[in-house]
Amino acid sequence: MTQSKLYNIAVVGATGAVGQKMLETLEDRDFPVNELKLLSSSRSAGKKQMFKGTEYTLEEATPESFENIDIALFSAGGSVSKKLAPEAVKRGALVIDNTSAYRMDEKVPLVVPEVNEEDIQNHNGIIANPNCSTIQMVAALEPIKTHLGLNRVIVSTYQAVSGAGNEAADELRDQSQAFLNGEEMQANILPVGGDKKHYPIAFNALPQIDVFQENGYTFEEMKMINETKKIMHAPSLQVSATCVRLPFFTSHAESVYVEVDKAGVTVEELKSLIGEADGVVLEDDPSTQTYPTPLSSAGKREVFVGRIRKDLDQENGFHLWVVSDNLLKGAAWNSVQIAERVIARQWL
The missing domain is CATH 3.30.360.10 (Dihydrodipicolinate Reductase; domain 2)
Structure with a gap:
């Protein structure tokens, strides 16, 4: 993905199977990342993770973590999404949530880009990533x-x-x-x-x-x-x-x-x-x-x-x-794909 503007990205649940694939996919797609913030539970905070040859330190996810974040990719469980996704939105971030927390919420688009990309533009700050199957x-x-x-x-x-x-x-x-x-x-x-x-x-x-x-x-x-x-x-x-x-x-x-x-x-x-x-x-x-x-x-x-x-x-x-x-089309790639479509169609 080639893009002139860069975006501040947060990955919530960065140590999990999907979180790791999200980072790999962002790197593989050459996603236009300006600043990257890796967020986790308190027990994983302090761990190190590599992205594009740079070592990042995981931070505990808190409401304040989302200050100045443009896009937040969530994959840390439904309870975390319920608690922190609204906080991220309140601070101006677009949340792409890979849990079941918001999938059936009538106000939240549930998106597979090949099927219903147009639904993305109806978002109110949160877009839900469907179940992998x-x-x-x-x-x-x-x-x-x-x-x-x-x-x-x-x-x-x-x-x-x-x-x-x-x-x-x-x-x-x-x-x-x-x-x-x-x-x-x-x-x-x-x-x-x-x-x-x-x-x-x-x-x-x-x-x-x-x-x-x-x-x-x-x-x-x-x-x-x-x-x-x-x-x-x-x-x-x-x-x-x-x-x-x-x-x-x-x-x-x-x-x-x-x-x-x-x-x-x-x-x-x-x-x-x-x-x-x-x-x-x-x-x-x-x-x-x-x-x-x-x-x-x-x-x-x-x-x-x-x-x-x-x-x-x-x-x-x-x-x-x-x-x-x-872990890819069923989770990480679909999430990143949504983010790419949001940027390409200027729906952020």
């Missing part, structure tokens, strides 16, 4: 909805442990080694750190991401359902989700079933639409076993789609396989 799905669905109409979505996810943070990734490593050594596996984090029970993730599959709601769905599943409708401006869209954590480190995969409005749609037509979509890469050739995987998409900013096929019983039904790096 939602982002990649709506990026793949947008060309379908635009050109063919969309009335139903059923998704099953296969999500990486990094979505639960660095500690969950460490737990997977420890459990895997224990299992291979014939030792008992210790589980203290997954499926949810603060929940009653914990299960090993190594060599396992956990059909729970986030806490259960009264309707039997998890909070993660409800996030996908509600966020999809908001981002796509489709309150009547039928969406259902089952979210599962699997024992790999990076990138979420999703099996997505859709029903379109237009009659007579072919697989080739669907492939063409998805292949031309902004930020989406088609990897789909069964004859050469070409399809995206979590490993092949890790470290990349795009959303990858393959295994596109027609449902055998439902005339307007299609199946897709959608994969993307949950």
Whole structure:
């Protein structure tokens, strides 16, 4: 990104998995940073972090931290965002929040730039970054909805442990080694750190991401359902989700079933639409076993789609396989991308 004007940037939650990716992405994109402030909890304050060859010292995040900040990237948990985002806005900063704190707030735009960039201009100081599993799905669905109409979505996810943070990734490593050594596996984090029970993730599959709601769905599943409708401006869209954590480190995969409005749609037509979509890469050739995987998409900013096929019983039904790096497009890159669009369109 080349830009003459420079901006004062704060990253809140700089030591976390997403915070670290935010810094990497700002550097990779040559984001126009004037001053950089790395903010964290009191226990991480004083730690050092590198950015563009310069060592920065982390500071405890306080309301006063946001004086003279132009853009604040938040990824330190919903409670921190609820407490400090309004303080940042009060001091003139634009907040791009990567937690669930403001996603369903009617006054806060929930943005995936490839889908609803125009919503950015309606911000009142806060822009919400959607859930990682939602982002990649709506990026793949947008060309379908635009050109063919969309009335139903059923998704099953296969999500990486990094979505639960660095500690969950460490737990997977420890459990895997224990299992291979014939030792008992210790589980203290997954499926949810603060929940009653914990299960090993190594060599396992956990059909729970986030806490259960009264309707039997998890909070993660409800996030996908509600966020999809908001981002796509489709309150009547039928969406259902089952979210599962699997024992790999990076990138979420999703099996997505859709029903379109237009009659007579072919697989080739669907492939063409998805292949031309902004930020989406088609990897789909069964004859050469070409399809995206979590490993092949890790470290990349795009959303990858393959295994596109027609449902055998439902005339307007299609199946897709959608994969993307949950820490990049699912979090850090989408946040930085929003910031880039804000600057380019002069919506700051």
